[in-house]
Amino acid sequence: MSQIRNFSIIAHIDHGKSTLADRLIQYTGMVEERQFRDQILDTMDLERERGITIKSNTITLPYLAQDGQEYELNLIDTPGHVDFTYEVSRALASCEGVLLLVDASQGVEAQTLANLYLAMEHNLTIIPVINKIDLPQADVEGVKEQIDHDLGLNAREAILCSAKEGIGIDAVLEAIVAKIPPPRGSVDKPLSALIFDATYDSFRGAVISCRVFDGAVQPGDIIRLMYNNAAYKVEEVGIFWLNRQPQKVLSAGMVGYIIAGIKTVSDTRIGDTITLEDRPAPQPLPGFKEVKPVVFASIYPVSADDYQTLVEALEKYKLNDAALTYQKDSSAALGQGFRCGFLGLLHLEIVQERLEREFGQSLIMTVPGVRYEFVLKNGQTLTVDNPQHYPDPIHIQTGREPFIKAAILLPERYLGAVLKLCLERRGVNSHISYPTAGRVEVTFEMPLAEVIIDFYDRLKTITQGYGSFDYDLLDYRDSHLVKLDIMVNGEKVDALSMIVHQDRARQWAVRVCERLKNEIPRQQFKIAIQGAVGGQIISRETISAFRKDVTAKCYGGDITRKRKLLEKQRAGKKRMKMVGAVMIPQAAFVAVLKTVKE
Numbered sequence: 001m002s003q004i005r006n007f008s009i010i011a012h013i014d015h016g017k018s019t020l021a022d023r024l025i026q027y028t029g030m031v032e033e034r035q036f037r038d039q040i041l042d043t044m045d046l047e048r049e050r051g052i053t054i055k056s057n058t059i060t061l062p063y064l065a066q067d068g069q070e071y072e073l074n075l076i077d078t079p080g081h082v083d084f085t086y087e088v089s090r091a092l093a094s095c096e097g098v099l100l101l102v103d104a105s106q107g108v109e110a111q112t113l114a115n116l117y118l119a120m121e122h123n124l125t126i127i128p129v130i131n132k133i134d135l136p137q138a139d140v141e142g143v144k145e146q147i148d149h150d151l152g153l154n155a156r157e158a159i160l161c162s163a164k165e166g167i168g169i170d171a172v173l174e175a176i177v178a179k180i181p182p183p184r185g186s187v188d189k190p191l192s193a194l195i196f197d198a199t200y201d202s203f204r205g206a207v208i209s210c211r212v213f214d215g216a217v218q219p220g221d222i223i224r225l226m227y228n229n230a231a232y233k234v235e236e237v238g239i240f241w242l243n244r245q246p247q248k249v250l251s252a253g254m255v256g257y258i259i260a261g262i263k264t265v266s267d268t269r270i271g272d273t274i275t276l277e278d279r280p281a282p283q284p285l286p287g288f289k290e291v292k293p294v295v296f297a298s299i300y301p302v303s304a305d306d307y308q309t310l311v312e313a314l315e316k317y318k319l320n321d322a323a324l325t326y327q328k329d330s331s332a333a334l335g336q337g338f339r340c341g342f343l344g345l346l347h348l349e350i351v352q353e354r355l356e357r358e359f360g361q362s363l364i365m366t367v368p369g370v371r372y373e374f375v376l377k378n379g380q381t382l383t384v385d386n387p388q389h390y391p392d393p394i395h396i397q398t399g400r401e402p403f404i405k406a407a408i409l410l411p412e413r414y415l416g417a418v419l420k421l422c423l424e425r426r427g428v429n430s431h432i433s434y435p436t437a438g439r440v441e442v443t444f445e446m447p448l449a450e451v452i453i454d455f456y457d458r459l460k461t462i463t464q465g466y467g468s469f470d471y472d473l474l475d476y477r478d479s480h481l482v483k484l485d486i487m488v489n490g491e492k493v494d495a496l497s498m499i500v501h502q503d504r505a506r507q508w509a510v511r512v513c514e515r516l517k518n519e520i521p522r523q524q525f526k527i528a529i530q531g532a533v534g535g536q537i538i539s540r541e542t543i544s545a546f547r548k549d550v551t552a553k554c555y556g557g558d559i560t561r562k563r564k565l566l567e568k569q570r571a572g573k574k575r576m577k578m579v580g581a582v583m584i585p586q587a588a589f590v591a592v593l594k595t596v597k598e
Helices: 017-027 045-050 082-093 110-121 140-151 169-179 304-320 345-358 412-424 455-462 502-519 559-579 586-597
Strands: 004-010 058-064 070-076 097-103 125-131 192-201 205-214 222-225 230-233 236-240 244-247 255-259 273-276 295-301 325-331 335-342 363-365 372-376 381-384 396-411 428-433 439-447 468-479 481-488 498-501 527-533 536-543
Touching (some): 004 017, 004 082, 004 110, 004 169, 017 058, 017 070, 017 097, 017 169, 058 255, 097 169, 110 125, 110 140, 110 396, 125 140, 125 169, 192 304, 295 345, 335 345, 412 439, 455 468, 481 502, 502 527, 502 536
Parallel strands (some): 004 070, 097 125
Antiparallel strands (some): 192 205, 205 255, 222 230, 222 273, 236 244, 295 335, 372 381, 481 527
16 A cells, blocks of 8 residues: 555646646656647537647556656546536545645645645645746746745745656656555445446446455455445456556555446445445544535527427436436427526536537537525525526515635736626625735625626636636525516517526626517518516517508508508507417527627
8 A cells, every 4th residue: 555646636727737647657667659739638629629628547666766656547537627626626536635826827726725625625635836937928936925925835845847848747746656645444344335436338338437445355245335335346446547457456545436226327336435335434534525516507409499408418428427317398489498507607618519520419508507596485495497487476585696715816916997897797795815026815795696608707807817707605695585577569478588686687688688689580560579577578679571562552641541551550469469479589588698608
């Protein structure tokens, strides 16, 4: 066990985690030059295109250190985005130390701090690494000052490297061996292993990635997952190289995989504890919690005929992504679909894109929303994540919405614009601190609903890409919530309904009505597009009718003759408006979503 080191790389998005992992893999000779490709641990095309890690991966690196000993380094790769914080925390719970990566040109950012606090919670050894020192705009001394001042770490111990150029990689590997402690645990104790990830193999079922803390597991053992209390027979155990490498046994201190004929990934909960059926551990490992979705949206097929293929696509996708929740939903305008729950907006985008790419689905997605709570006058508390289930306003005593604590790090020159943005989004209890000269940290408490749609995009725009953002969920707070209905020709379009704060209702209604006016084709009669809260109309746009000059062929004669023709036309248009249904094109729904993001 003294030859094992379990570590992870944590950093803000785009600070070079995947590139450093690539260099470590190359340096330890795990991949031949001709087989190598960038982001070798990222298996999805989507991860490569966006340059982000969505699914965490693990690899065991053999390393011959300068002291002449052969070490086994287990790199547990983690996603970098705020949506996957829980997965990151479980991966960190499987390690004894971390490399905290800081970009030499960007410095310490919001998620650098958030990930540092996560590592500190698990009492991990933290090795600061300054990456991208080869860039012309690199400010190594300035970043060292930030590491000292912002993070409270010893900047003199920071390792300078360039993952892209391969500079300083040997120093990083030596630091891992020298500074990160070996795992503690006993092979003689009952089996206790932490699940930090699971992937789906279409031939073998769920492949569990786990860290063994005590005991040992081998093929033929009967294991029990302590959360869902299900027992399975182990078929294969092994460690991760670039491919799975079967072993005879996984013992205390090791990181590897278990295949036990588990049907779906959702049967294995991240953070759950694995133990043996005949010799169970006295209690599960600490820190497990149920991952709950925070953002909700409905998805519908563009063509009603594709509903069955969407059902099959979601069932297959769910095998790979246990965090996605969905249930049947229907809309008068869009037909049959599903109401889905996501961990955050990035998770929503990934699900939508993977369904379209990997399963060939054409989808329409409604405006994303959050889960609200309503306390009724009879004392009952109702949880609502779909505007269609909004209770009758007569019975509502108070409405509550989820609040977050947002931390934004930015250069001082953008402070005014960022404060204005946060106040527009109903931010309260602001706190401003100056970690180093020229850099500001702003914390705000604000409603999650105001952040999920386009806050991150707007922040990046007004700070010219230099602002970084991280958030934690706080609690539910009282809020005056109303249901905004959009009506076309007097008919409510249920797919466009949303629950909003009363102060923002008019703004939303005007925006949606304007966009619909541009998208709905003209008819023979006038079409009114209205935004309504309860019985009160708060915005209106009118699509004018096609004009036909019925008096053109009426030459000469009395004025009453013209009036008669105009009256007849008016009556015809009135009758047409009563019986004529306005078909809302699919493009209109897509356009409304776009306007929401603008």
